[in-house]
Amino acid sequence: KYSLSRLMTEQTFASFDFDPRLARAIAQLNFTRPTPIQAQGIPLALAGKDILARARTGSGKTATYALPIVQKILTAKQDLETESVTKALILVPTRELAEQVTNHINKLLVYANQLVKVVNLAGQMSVQLQRPLLAEKPDIIVSTPSRALTHLEANNLVLKDSLENLIIDEADLVLSFGYEEDVRKILTHLPKIYQSFLMSATFTKEIEQLTALVLRKPAILALDDSKEENDLLSQYVVKCTEFEKFLFTFVIIKLRLIKGKILLFVNDIDRCYKLKLFLEQFSIKSCVLNSELPLNSRYHIVEEFNRGIYDYLIATDESELKGEQDSDDEQEDEEKEDDEASSDDEKKNGLSKHVLAKTKKGSKVQKDKEYGVSRGVDFQGVAAVINFDFPSSSKAYTHRIGRTARGGQRGMSLSFVVTKDLVEERKEVARGKNITDEAVYNRVQKQQEAKGAELKPYSFEKKNVAGFKYRVEGALKAVNKVAIKEARIKEIKREIMNSEKLKAHFEDKPKDLEFLRHDHALQPARVQDHLKHIPSYLMPRIAVPTAMANTEPIDVPFQSQKRKRGSFKKGPNKKRKDPLKVIRRR
Numbered sequence: 276k277y278s279l280s281r282l283m284t285e286q287t288f289a290s291f292d293f294d295p296r297l298a299r300a301i302a303q304l305n306f307t308r309p310t311p312i313q314a315q316g317i318p319l320a321l322a323g324k325d326i327l328a329r330a331r332t333g334s335g336k337t338a339t340y341a342l343p344i345v346q347k348i349l350t351a352k353q354d355l356e357t358e359s360v361t362k363a364l365i366l367v368p369t370r371e372l373a374e375q376v377t378n379h380i381n382k383l384l385v386y387a388n389q390l391v392k393v394v395n396l397a398g399q400m401s402v403q404l405q406r407p408l409l410a411e412k413p414d415i416i417v418s419t420p421s422r423a424l425t426h427l428e429a430n431n432l433v434l435k436d437s438l439e440n441l442i443i444d445e446a447d448l449v450l451s452f453g454y455e456e457d458v459r460k461i462l463t464h465l466p467k468i469y470q471s472f473l474m475s476a477t478f479t480k481e482i483e484q485l486t487a488l489v490l491r492k493p494a495i496l497a498l499d500d501s502k503e504e505n506d507l508l509s510q511y512v513v514k515c516t517e518f519e520k521f522l523f524t525f526v527i528i529k530l531r532l533i534k535g536k537i538l539l540f541v542n543d544i545d546r547c548y549k550l551k552l553f554l555e556q557f558s559i560k561s562c563v564l565n566s567e568l569p570l571n572s573r574y575h576i577v578e579e580f581n582r583g584i585y586d587y588l589i590a591t592d593e594s595e596l597k598g599e600q601d602s603d604d605e606q607e608d609e610e611k612e613d614d615e616a617s618s619d620d621e622k623k624n625g626l627s628k629h630v631l632a633k634t635k636k637g638s639k640v641q642k643d644k645e646y647g648v649s650r651g652v653d654f655q656g657v658a659a660v661i662n663f664d665f666p667s668s669s670k671a672y673t674h675r676i677g678r679t680a681r682g683g684q685r686g687m688s689l690s691f692v693v694t695k696d697l698v699e700e701r702k703e704v705a706r707g708k709n710i711t712d713e714a715v716y717n718r719v720q721k722q723q724e725a726k727g728a729e730l731k732p733y734s735f736e737k738k739n740v741a742g743f744k745y746r747v748e749g750a751l752k753a754v755n756k757v758a759i760k761e762a763r764i765k766e767i768k769r770e771i772m773n774s775e776k777l778k779a780h781f782e783d784k785p786k787d788l789e790f791l792r793h794d795h796a797l798q799p800a801r802v803q804d805h806l807k808h809i810p811s812y813l814m815p816r817i818a819v820p821t822a823m824a825n826t827e828p829i830d831v832p833f834q835s836q837k838r839k840r841g842s843f844k845k846g847p848n849k850k851r852k853d854p855l856k857v858i859r860r861r
Contacts, residue, residue, distance in 0.1 A: 286314050291321070293342070294349040296386040301342075304382060310335035312498050317343055320472070325490040327473045330498035332445075332653065333681035337379050340365075340442050340472045345383050347439070348391050348414050359392075359412040360437035364465075366420050366458070368448040371652045373397035374574045376444065377417045391415070396422045399570050406431050420449065420457035427464040438469050441489065446475040447482055455481070462488060476677075508680035509687040510723065511733035512716070517704035519735075520663060520691045521553055522747045526740050527661075528559055528587065533687070535658025536580065539589045540675050542664040547591045548762045549754055550663060554587070556750035563766065565591035572770040581655040589663075592671060654678045662690035665712040669719045689733060692716045704751060 287308055288301050309317065313335045316326055320343035330336055344363045351362075367373045377395040384391050394408050396418035402425055409416075409431050416423070416432070426432040443449055449458065471489045475482055478497075486493065513523060527533055541547050544565045554561050562576050562585045580588050657679040666672045672690075679686030692712045720730055 291317055291342075293346055294353075294387075297342070297345055297349060297383060300383050300385045300387075303385065306338070312336060312496055313339050313342075316340075316494075316496055319494045319496075320344075320470075321346065323470055325471045325493040326496060327475075327486055327490055327493040328496040328498075329475055329478050330496070331476050331504075331677055331681075334498055336444070336474045337376055338383075340440075340444075340474065341376075341380050341383060344415065344440050344442075345380065345387075345391065349387060352390055359414070361412055361414065361416055361432070361434060362437060363415045363440040363442065364423065364434065364438060365415065365417045365442040365444060366423060366449065366454075366461070367397070367417065367444045368419065368452045368454065369652070370397045370399075370419065370570050371573060371577065372445065373417050373419060374570070375577075375653050380415060380417070393417065396426065402426065402429070402431070412437075420454040420461060424457045424461050427461060434465055436466060438465055440470050440472070441465065442472040442474070443485070443489065444474045446473045446485060447477050447479060450479075450481045450485065455485075458485070459488070476674075504680060505726065505728045507683070507685050508676065508728070509685075510676065510728060510730045511687065511689045512692055512730045513689065513733050513735065514692050514694055514697065516697045516699050517693060518699060518701060518747070518751075520693075521550075521704065521751060522740060522743060523691070523735055524550070524661065524663060525554075525557060525747055525750075526735070526743060527689075528554065529557060533659045533689075536583065536585075536656055537587050537659050537661060538654060538657050538678055539587065539661045539663050540592045540666070541589060542592065542667065544591050544593075544763065545759055546664060547589050548759045548766070550589050552754040552758055552762055553750055556753060557746075559587070561585070561587035561589055563589050563591075566593055567763070567767055568770045577652060577654065581653070583656070592666065592675060655682075656684070657681075658686060660686070660688045662688065665690055665692050665715060667711060667715060669715060669722045672715070672719045673722070690716075690730075 285308070288298070288306055291309075293301065311334075312328060312330050316328060316339040319326055320340060326340075328336060328339065348362055365376060367376055373395050374397070377393055380393045381388070384393065392411065392413040393415040394405075394413040394417070396405055396416060402422075405426070409426060418426075423432070427434070443458070449455075471491075471493075473482070473486060473490060473493070513519075515523065524539070528537070539550065539561075541550060544567060547563050547565050551561050551563050562580065564573060564576055568576075576585075576588070579585060660676055660679045662672070662675060666675060676688040679688060693710055694713045695710075698710060723730055
């Protein structure tokens with residue numbers, strides 16, 4: 276077992292003696308020194324060892340298995356002129372992660388893409404359309420377990436004699452998504468001897484069972500990053516009402532109390548659009564990310580967010596409904612409530628039939644089962660994570676806050692907790708009866724204390740933000756159920772169009788992607804223009820960045836400058852014309 280520290284090594288990628296084409300691609304990606312997990316894992320992988328690695332997202336796990344695989348394939352093709360066969364199968368839990376892994380491998384193959392082919396089976400393309408791709412026998416296949424099993428059982432994909440590497444990325448999430456049986460069936464279609472990699476953020480009993488099935492005398496790489504996480508990540512909690520959640524979010528964003536990109540998590544799709552429409556009332560642009568959007572659009576939104584095109588991304592964390600609940604005995608009753616709540620949400624989240632038919636036939640509620648954003652997806656440069664809705668399990672909390680304070684950068688998380696005594700009956704903000712924030716918060720607190728972390732109270736001076744109360748109330752009244760339903764349908768239609776454009780036109784002209792935006796207002800007619808500006812008398816005494824503090828008050832005249840009173844005066848020598856005489860002359 277190898278215990279790794281987070282300190283960067285003195286070793287460079289040149290010491291691995293990679294193929295010149297691969298080394299050139301690594302240099303182009305600005306990879307200079309390997310991360311600790313790469314420094315230990317790559318030599319072991321090149322030596323043919325099975326590997327079990329535990330490290331959080333952003334530690335360089337993908338390159339740890341991708342680089343050795345590409346190197347081995349390039350070496351084999353250089354030595355012998357062999358026919359094309361599939362040598363590596365990479366299993367991931369979500370379509371988003373499949374897209375990112377494929378993209379990462381393609382970047383490594385930029386100087387060898389004619390020699391080595393990689394195919395992503397986890398996209399929205401049908402099984403029938405994927406057959407010709409598999410007939411060409413790509414060297415590397417990236418897929419979710421369910422889609423890979425479908426092709427193996429249909430004999431579209433035969434790996435019995437060719438597979439050399441099996442990788443299960445985010446293995447703990449693969450199991451929690453209910454793919455355990457699929458993985459077991461996939462193993463029956465594989466040869467007896469092959470090299471395996473299991474990459475996971477946690478080591479659980481289920482992982483131990485999977486390890487026994489897949490790995491043979493593995494090298495165990497354990498990255499101890501708890502100390503670094505505690506040093507770089509500041510965790511704050513606000514106990515408040517549902518209305519105050521909207522009020523405080525508005526204050527944080529409008530007054531720019533947090534600098535940089537913010538990732539806001541909500542628990543269902545309706546809440547996602549409610550928050551977006553609420554921010555629209557104040558002319559604050561944001562993007563939404565949920566399972567109803569097409570895969571191409573979801574991936575493009577994440578890419579643009581990482582590039583800094585958007586500052587605020589509202590993500591619906593639905594993965595926790597698939598097995599991410601806490602396993603404690605005290606959770607049994609709560610899980611039943613959560614199941615009932617989620618089924619109620621699904622009934623409420625129905626959309627018009629013609630929209631649903633475009634994206635998935637035969638389903639009552641259009642949701643992508645292989646969607647997931649709180650785990651695995653590579654969000655970059657996130658300054659803060661706001662848990663607008665508190666997660667329904669301590670596991671989900673850990674995964675959410677793991678989206679910030681990565682790559683040696685500082686970050687913060689801010690969580691809103693609605694305690695039992697603060698539950699409101701107000702229609703415009705009501706979230707339902709089954710609110711478990713307090714119970715989950717207590718478990719999260721114990722979990723973080725065990726890691727040496729602290730959840731600090733973040734207190735807003737209510738007298739300082741009271742001036743915004745009536746504006747927020749007015750904005751919330753405009754965001755009713757009808758507006759949310761209309762917004763969902765409009766967004767899906769628009770993103771279907773965007774998805775088609777992404778698939779066809781932008782393959783030939785990738786630079787045009789820069790002009791395709793996902794943060795347009797969904798209800799521009801309902802936006803009240805006067806809410807855009809904050810009068811000076813409403814500004815609270817809160818430390819605000821200089822850029823905001825120096826802003827001059829905007830004078831909005833009752834009449835435009837062009838329509839001043841004197842502008843319609845007649846000239847001194849002009850006689851009044853009789854309109855009837857003018858008509859007769861014509």
